[in-house]
Amino acid sequence: MPSEANGGSMNHAGPGSQSSLRRDNVRRVLEELATAGPSTQAQLTRHTGLSAGTVASIVRDLDDAGRVRLERTTSSGRRALNIHLVDTGRVAVGLDIGRRHVRAIVATPSRRILADVQRILPLGHDAVTGMTAAKRAMEEALEAAHRSREQVLGAGVGIPGPFDPVTGRVGSGAILPEWIGMEVASRLSDVLDVPVLVNNDANLGALAHLSWSETPPGQNFVFVKIGTGIGTGVVIDGQLYAGHRGLAGEIGHTIVVDQGLVCRCGNRGCLETVASTSSMLRALAAAPNPPTTTDELVSAALAGDTVTRRVVEDAGLSIGQVLGQLASLLNPETILLGGPLSDLGELLLEPIRRSLKRHTVPDIAVATTVRVSALRDRAEALGGVVSVLNRADPADLYGPLAAPSDASSTV
Amino acid sequence: MPSEANGGSMNHAGPGSQSSLRRDNVRRVLEELATAGPSTQAQLTRHTGLSAGTVASIVRDLDDAGRVRLERTTSSGRRALNIHLVDTGRVAVGLDIGRRHVRAIVATPSRRILADVQRILPLGHDAVTGMTAAKRAMEEALEAAHRSREQVLGAGVGIPGPFDPVTGRVGSGAILPEWIGMEVASRLSDVLDVPVLVNNDANLGALAHLSWSETPPGQNFVFVKIGTGIGTGVVIDGQLYAGHRGLAGEIGHTIVVDQGLVCRCGNRGCLETVASTSSMLRALAAAPNPPTTTDELVSAALAGDTVTRRVVEDAGLSIGQVLGQLASLLNPETILLGGPLSDLGELLLEPIRRSLKRHTVPDIAVATTVRVSALRDRAEALGGVVSVLNRADPADLYGPLAAPSDASSTV
Secondary structure (H helix, E strand, O other): OOHHHOOOOOOOOOOOOHHHHHHHHHHHHHHHHHHHOOEEHHHHHHHHOOOHHHHHHHHHHHHHOOOEEEEEEEEOOEEEEEEEEOOOOOEEEEEEEOOOEEEEEEEOOOOOEEEEEEEEOOOOOOHHHHHHHHHHHHHHHHHHOOOOHHHEEEEEEEEOOOEEOOOOEEOOOOOOHHHOOOEHHHHHHHHHOOOEEEEEHHHHHHHHHHHHOOOOOOOOEEEEEEOOOEEEEEEEOOEEEOOOOOOOOOHHHOEOOOOOOEOOOOOEOEOHHHHOHHHHHHHHOOOOOOOOOHHHHHHHHHOOOHHHHHHHHHHHHHHHHHHHHHHHHHOOOEEEEEOOOHHHOHHHHHHHHHHHHHOOOHHHHHHOEEEEOOOHHHHHHHHHHHHHHHHOOHHHHHOOOOOHHHHOOOO | OOHHHOOOOOOOOOOOOHHHHHHHHHHHHHHHHHHHOOEEHHHHHHHHOOOHHHHHHHHHHHHHOOOEEEEEEEEOOEEEEEEEEOOOOOEEEEEEEOOOEEEEEEEOOOOOEEEEEEEEOOOOOOHHHHHHHHHHHHHHHHHHOOOOHHHEEEEEEEEOOOEEOOOOEEOOOOOOHHHOOOEHHHHHHHHHOOOEEEEEHHHHHHHHHHHHOOOOOOOOEEEEEEOOOEEEEEEEOOEEEOOOOOOOOOHHHOEOOOOOOEOOOOOEOEOHHHHOHHHHHHHHOOOOOOOOOHHHHHHHHHOOOHHHHHHHHHHHHHHHHHHHHHHHHHOOOEEEEEOOOHHHOHHHHHHHHHHHHHOOOHHHHHHOEEEEOOOHHHHHHHHHHHHHHHHOOHHHHHOOOOOHHHHOOOO
16 A cells, blocks of 8 residues: 555554554454454454454454444344444545446445446557546546545555566557556546556455455455456465465466467467457357357357357366366365356356366365355455555544553553 | 464564564564674674664663674774674574485575585485484584584475465475375474474575575566476565465476476476476486486486487477466566576577566566576575574574563663
C-alpha cells in the first residue's frame, strides 16, 4: 500500500518492540470483530489466542475511543457483553479490469458488500478507455454505497496479466497488450485519485476465498481462472504466493501440444492455445452453427450441442493434465475453478477430474478436491477489496485509537 | 519435534504474550550469533531489527547465564565487545537413508560440522537393516565428534519417499517399498534412542540451503534430487512447503511420455521412467558396454561415450520440460540440482536449461537460475540437522536461561 493510505496516528515501531506487539494485538481483535461479527470477550479470547486480560484491556481502550459499542447479552446462560464494531464509514474498493468488462465492488472492513457495479468494455479497448471505465464504475459504486472518495482506503485492482511487484510493471504475457510494461499502479492512482494496489486477477480471485468463501478451501489451495487467458492464484499456508518476480501461477503457458499453435507468449502449444475461451471459439468456428461469444458457447454446451461439448471436453482434459502436474508439485487441498465457464459445471469438471487423476500420483488424486468457486465472477473484485484491507493500517480501517493504549503496560 | 526434545525450563506462554515476545527476541539474538558467528552489539542490533536497548538487555542476561562470552575488540576504530556463543556441547544429528547408503552428520547449533559418516547398504535392504545401519552410522559419527547420545537434541532423518506429517506415515510412492505405511518416526526413535523428525529427503536437501549455501539461492527456490527417484523440495518465502498432506514436490510422477513405461506409482510415462538413474541404466542395458552403476554412468558420460551422453541428454530434456512447468507455476529464483548425477555438470545442465526455456514463458525463463547444488551429496543430511535446530527450544539449543529474564520489563 502506498504511504498515502497510512493516514493514521499510530507510531510504527521496529519489529519485536512493545508498541508493535500492542498494535498487532489490537489488530487481531479488530479483525476478529470485522470477520466474525459481534463477539463476547470470551469468544474473542478463544479465537484470537490472546489472554483474557489483554482482550479486556484492548476492549476497554476501543470502547473509550468510540471504536466499539457494547451491548448486554447472555452467553451459555450467563450475562455477557457483546462487542460490536462501530462503522467508521471507511470502505475498500475492488476493481476487476478484464478484456471486455470492468467491475467495481465497495465493501466495509467488516466485509459487508455495499455496492457491485459492472460495465461492458469494447473488445480491444486501449489503456485510457479501460482506466476511464474503471474510474466511472468506481464512482457509480461509491454513489450506490453512499460513500465519498475521501472515505476510500484504497482500490485493489485486478488485471488480466502478470504484474511484477518489484518493478511495478505489467509483464509481457498480459492479455491487454497496450498495458505491457506500464507502471500501472501509479497511472491508475492518478486516474482514480485513491491509493491503488495492483495484482494479477487470478491472484485476487484466490485471495477472495480467504475472506468470503462459504466452504473454506483450506490453507493450501489454487484458484484457476479460465477466460481469454488461463492463470492461477496460489495460496500457500494461508498466504497468496507471488513468486520471485510476481509470475507464479502462469499455468496457461504450460505446453500441452507438441508443435501446436503459436501462442501470444512467443511459445507454441500452450494450454491457452486449446483451453482458453477464445481458443475454444476459434476451434468451433468451423462448426455448423458456431457460437461467437463465451455466453453462446456455454448455452450451446448446456443445450447438448455435440461439437461444443466435444471442444469443452478436450479443453477440460488439457486443463486437467496441467492441474495434475500442479497437484504433483503443490499438493493443494482444493482447486477452485473460476471465470466465465463456471456455469458449465460438471460438463467441464468431469473431464478435468478424469484427466487430473490420470496425470498425478494416486495418493494426490485422492487428496485433491476440484470444484467451481461459489464466488463466481465476483471473486476477482472481492479479492481486490481483501488486498486493500490486508495492507491497511488498523487505525485507517477502524479509526484512530486513543494514544494512551500504545503506552499501556498490559501488552 | 516430539515433546522429549523440550527439556528446557522456559515457560511456554500463549501467542502475543510478553514472555513469548521476549523468548522470540532471545531466540533471534542467539540464532544470529549461531549463524553469523561472533558479533558486536551494534551488528546484532542491525541484523536482528531489535532495538539497541533490547539487544543490550538480552546480551546482559545471556552473559549472566554463562551462555555467551564477551571479548574486547575494535569496530570502525572504536572499542566494542565481541559476543561469542558458548558451546553447550549439544548437537543435532542429520541422517540420510537412501536405497544404497546411509549418511550421518553431527553438527552444533552454530552449524559447525563435527563429523560426517557414510555407510553403504545392500540393494533391496529391508527396513530393519536400514534402521540398524542408520543407528550405527549415528553412533560412529557421535564417537568421531566426541559427543554422547545424551547431548543429541534430536535426529532429522531424510527418507526417499513422501512422508505425511498428519498421519506420520511413509506415503505410497516411497523407493523403499517395505517402509510404505510405516509410522517411521516412532520406529526410528525407538531404534536410535533420540527424538526423531522425519521428512522427505529432497525437502531436507532444500532446507540445508537456507543455512549452508555459499551462494544463497534466495527465499523462493527448488531443490531437485535426481536419483533412483526424482523429487523436489520447495522453499517458499524462506519456508519449506510440505503441501496439504506432505506430498508437495512429487515431480517425478509428472507424465512426460504418453503411453510410456508403467511406473512404480501405478501410472505410466512418468518423468522417473525416463530420467531417474535406474531408468537411465535400464535404457543403457542394450548398449555395447553398458554402465551398471550410477558412478559408471557418470564416468562413461564424462569420458565421452556417445550413447551414454545421448541418454543423459534425453533425461535432461525431460527434466527441463517438467522444470519449465514448475517454473511457470512457482516462478522460483533458483533451481538447484542435487543427487548422484551432479558431477555431470554441464552435460546435464545444458539440456535441462534448453528444455526449460522451451517449456516456460520467456519472462520466467530469463528470471530462473539453474545450477548444481554446492552441498553435493551432503545436502540431505545437513537438512536433517537444520530441521532439528529449527524446531528445538532455544533453551535446549543454547542452554537454559536465567529465570528472571522472562519477567524483565524490557521487552
